[in-house]
Amino acid sequence: DAGVIQSPRHEVTEMGQEVTLRCKPISGHNSLFWYRQTMMRGLELLIYFNNNVPIDDSGMPEDRFSAKMPNASFSTLKIQPSEPRDSAVYFCASSSGLGASEQYFGPGTRLTVT
């Protein structure tokens, strides 16, 4: 298995532009997580899905952020409009089953908003 796949690996955009980050989870995993990593706050959970349904989006910073999972093999995290403070590394992770279990992370997308 190729593991969790994220694209793009790097994104540089100007303030106000729309940004879309993409994730393909490990085949067979039914939970998908979006995280943001910053120096100040470490790894923060933004939202997670179970069986393609959003379960907890309490970590989504504000209405500018939205996430979708149209099917078991694809998810997007969208920021519209983007702001410089959104600059961070965004990770997608997937896991199998309910309950605490090991999550497998993708390589991340480094977002820079100028």
Added chain:
Amino acid sequence: DQQVKQNSPSLSVQEGRISILNCDYTNSMFDYFLWYKKYPAEGPTFLISISSIKDKNEDGRFTVFLNKSAKHLSLHIVPSQPGDSAVYFCAASAISGNKLVFGAGTILRVKS
């Protein structure tokens, strides 16, 4: 409100010596704990875990200790190797839940 705290931003250790990384938590509902390792430009990878029914779990050079009364866990690496240099994240979860809460991470540098 940081429910999982790693109070040491960085740690430097000589090769061959023991590395001890610490983690504290505040939520008494947490009953499953994990350590992840992260290299630059890569995603975190699972290292070792422990459930609250145990106070120690060992895997090769890595041992995690859990002190429930103190709400404290630690990761011991013996002996430390230069390849262990990475960021280490502590994470916690309630077994009944599905989400992990991560600490801010500790940068470990192992000097040769």
